[in-house]
Amino acid sequence: MTDAAQSAPLGGGSRNKETTGAQATRLAPARVALVGNPNSGKTALFNALTGSRQKVANYAGVTVERKEGHVQTADGRTLSVLDLPGTYSLRARSPDEVVTRDAVLGKLAGEESPDVLICVADATNLRLVLRLILELKQVGRPMVLALNMYDIAQRQGLRIDLEGLARELGCPIVTTVATRKRGIAELVGKVDDMILTGAVAGTNAWREPDAGQIRHAHREAQRILKAYVRPPERPDTLTGKVDAVLLHPIAGLAILLGLLFLMFQGVFTWAGPAQDLISNGFAALGGLIGQALPDGLLKSFLVDGVIAGVGSVLVFLPQILILFFFILLLEDFGYMARAAFLMDRIMGGAGLHGRAFIPLLSSFACAIPGIMATRVIDNKRDRLTTILVAPLMTCSARIPVYTLIISAFIPDRKVWGGMSLQGLTMFGLYAAGIASALLVSLITRKIFWRGAAEPFLMELPAYKAPDPENVARNLLLRARIFLTRAGVIIFPLMVAVWVLSTFPSAPAGSAGPAIDYSFAGMIGHAVQPLLAPIGFNWQMTVALVPGFAAREVAVAALGTVYAIGDGAGGGTLGSILAGHWSLATGLSFLAWYVFAPQCASTLGVVKRETNSWLWPAVMLVYMTALAYLAAFIVYQTAAALGGA
Amino acid sequence: MNDLQSPLADLKNAVPAEGVVIPLSRARIGDRGVIIEVRAESHPGDHGVALAELQRRLLEFGFVEGARVEVLHEGAIRHDPIAVRLDDMRVALRRRDAEDVRVLLDRPRP
Numbered sequence: 171m172t173d174a175a176q177s178a179p180l181g182g183g184s185r186n187k188e189t190t191g192a193q194a195t196r197l198a199p200a201r202v203a204l205v206g207n208p209n210s211g212k213t214a215l216f217n218a219l220t221g222s223r224q225k226v227a228n229y230a231g232v233t234v235e236r237k238e239g240h241v242q243t244a245d246g247r248t249l250s251v252l253d254l255p256g257t258y259s260l261r262a263r264s265p266d267e268v269v270t271r272d273a274v275l276g277k278l279a280g281e282e283s284p285d286v287l288i289c290v291a292d293a294t295n296l297r298l299v300l301r302l303i304l305e306l307k308q309v310g311r312p313m314v315l316a317l318n319m320y321d322i323a324q325r326q327g328l329r330i331d332l333e334g335l336a337r338e339l340g341c342p343i344v345t346t347v348a349t350r351k352r353g354i355a356e357l358v359g360k361v362d363d364m365i366l367t368g369a370v371a372g373t374n375a376w377r378e379p380d381a382g383q384i385r386h387a388h389r390e391a392q393r394i395l396k397a398y399v400r401p402p403e404r405p406d407t408l409t410g411k412v413d414a415v416l417l418h419p420i421a422g423l424a425i426l427l428g429l430l431f432l433m434f435q436g437v438f439t440w441a442g443p444a445q446d447l448i449s450n451g452f453a454a455l456g457g458l459i460g461q462a463l464p465d466g467l468l469k470s471f472l473v474d475g476v477i478a479g480v481g482s483v484l485v486f487l488p489q490i491l492i493l494f495f496f497i498l499l500l501e502d503f504g505y506m507a508r509a510a511f512l513m514d515r516i517m518g519g520a521g522l523h524g525r526a527f528i529p530l531l532s533s534f535a536c537a538i539p540g541i542m543a544t545r546v547i548d549n550k551r552d553r554l555t556t557i558l559v560a561p562l563m564t565c566s567a568r569i570p571v572y573t574l575i576i577s578a579f580i581p582d583r584k585v586w587g588g589m590s591l592q593g594l595t596m597f598g599l600y601a602a603g604i605a606s607a608l609l610v611s612l613i614t615r616k617i618f619w620r621g622a623a624e625p626f627l628m629e630l631p632a633y634k635a636p637d638p639e640n641v642a643r644n645l646l647l648r649a650r651i652f653l654t655r656a657g658v659i660i661f662p663l664m665v666a667v668w669v670l671s672t673f674p675s676a677p678a679g680s681a682g683p684a685i686d687y688s689f690a691g692m693i694g695h696a697v698q699p700l701l702a703p704i705g706f707n708w709q710m711t712v713a714l715v716p717g718f719a720a721r722e723v724a725v726a727a728l729g730t731v732y733a734i735g736d737g738a739g740g741g742t743l744g745s746i747l748a749g750h751w752s753l754a755t756g757l758s759f760l761a762w763y764v765f766a767p768q769c770a771s772t773l774g775v776v777k778r779e780t781n782s783w784l785w786p787a788v789m790l791v792y793m794t795a796l797a798y799l800a801a802f803i804v805y806q807t808a809a810a811l812g813g814a
Numbered sequence: 815m816n817d818l819q820s821p822l823a824d825l826k827n828a829v830p831a832e833g834v835v836i837p838l839s840r841a842r843i844g845d846r847g848v849i850i851e852v853r854a855e856s857h858p859g860d861h862g863v864a865l866a867e868l869q870r871r872l873l874e875f876g877f878v879e880g881a882r883v884e885v886l887h888e889g890a891i892r893h894d895p896i897a898v899r900l901d902d903m904r905v906a907l908r909r910r911d912a913e914d915v916r917v918l919l920d921r922p923r924p
Contacts, residue, residue, distance in 0.1 A: 385873060413904075514895050626895060627906075629906075
């Protein structure tokens, strides 16, 4: 700030002490922070305010997502807007809520305190937010109340005495409909007024309330509600009717299973054409460049390293988009809380929190967004358990490996009246993943932390029609996060793998395959004796080295090992494998892949989410042990039965 | 109502009459009434957090003295968790954590 002040022609003075006239020439934009209950439409309001001018990062030192954007005031000044995680109270209980509390109190490391708070409230559900507002009042920061979803309140015939309420709370009120961008200009205007008139923060009198003070605040909220809000003439009856079906003990679970089925259909069927397009596109690109360039290191680097590397990341994008499309849609609709309600007791049996359902579901697409989604779980131990078992869910990166091995070793025939044996095997692999996740979490809960589970208290929000723009925007955001985070880790690893499997090159005139002389070959040969009891040959152990970059890379690596190794090998990779491996080895490889932590990105994300190397290390060890054990049992059994 | 050892023990036998106070943990679908007390005493060490913390969380969610409550839904396994209407909002919670919420029932069950 000092640097900017010195270099700017109009500079001078610290901006918080500037008064009206100089405000227009402020050097940095004024900061506005959005606070509110979950489900208040806070994110929709953030989107309506900032449009596409958003930036997502992490807060320094913690793993909570930091969403910041910019908005222009009527006379062209810029305000910076921060979307704080939703909370019911400043008494923070999860990492997300700690961020909100510290940001509001101006105590967040690396963040300047906001100049104005916008408290976002669901106009149809004011009781709890009034208590939060009373807490925020104690902090003493200038505040504007945005009564969001005001259209729904009006439709219900809910009457709010806006003037009276504003007088009582001592802050201006703006009614908004974030999804239709109504009231946004007025809200910005009110915030701008506050900044221009130089509203300054009073003294912070907030302290963590005890039970008596919470009760008192509720009585206050009740009194305010009674005085200024007339109950709706036509209250929402739809939510009750829908809940009667969706929360029904039997019908509700059946519908949940149906939805899950639909999601998987979507993820695995609809994504297919797009994935083919992407992988064929990259193959064609590789082919084009391969033709244009002379044989040599550069060609090999571009085709086998760069293009194959980028392609291996992008190919999962369609599945991740479809999965997140469903999740965002259901979240917007208000269903996710219901799913947690339905699943709580079932998951609780395995020592998992009902909210772990959503992260574990995401892990079927990719453990990385799944592990990132565990932030919704307040309790640290519940969250760690979920993080530890998330990679056991069959992520989409395992599918290419499963598909390849199944097509090579499992005969394509019908059993038990029309069921495909290959399909059954695939189902069995999924089931093994789920069963082992439940088992591991149960053991973790029983051995490592025996305390009872965190209280399960959750608002069931009123159902709302999903807002297409909100869904689309969040979908784009998820795609961007996946591409940057996965791309940043996977791509360099792919290049490293290329280096490992290319250098040192084979001596001229050597008879053996080139990769045999490379570092990857050396590692493969060195490790192979360890993996011999589970039936792995050296080509497989070589493929496992790059397979640590990402699971599906093992397929490409096997292709490399066998293609490079055998010269121009005819036939598909599947038929090559069927010729080289025994059935027992194929099955053992499948069993290995159910458990093995073959994903450096996942371990990296766990490190970041837990802020410690302990948990990725625990994950690496326990998953490798499980994988070895499972592959050993499968190989030895199959070999004993004559599959060797 | 002093025997609160097991929240579900005599769920089936209990037929609360008008003016009877029960812990929310024993309420069944359709039961409605007014919360008359939110304590911090049952099964310490069973909630994953201290009793006073559980009490504050319940209070923060609106389980306060004077609030109207009605059980709307029960989970499939052992009727747990429950979804209640709490004044004008809907909240889901586990029976285990609802024991300290005492409800004065409006009328006997049909």
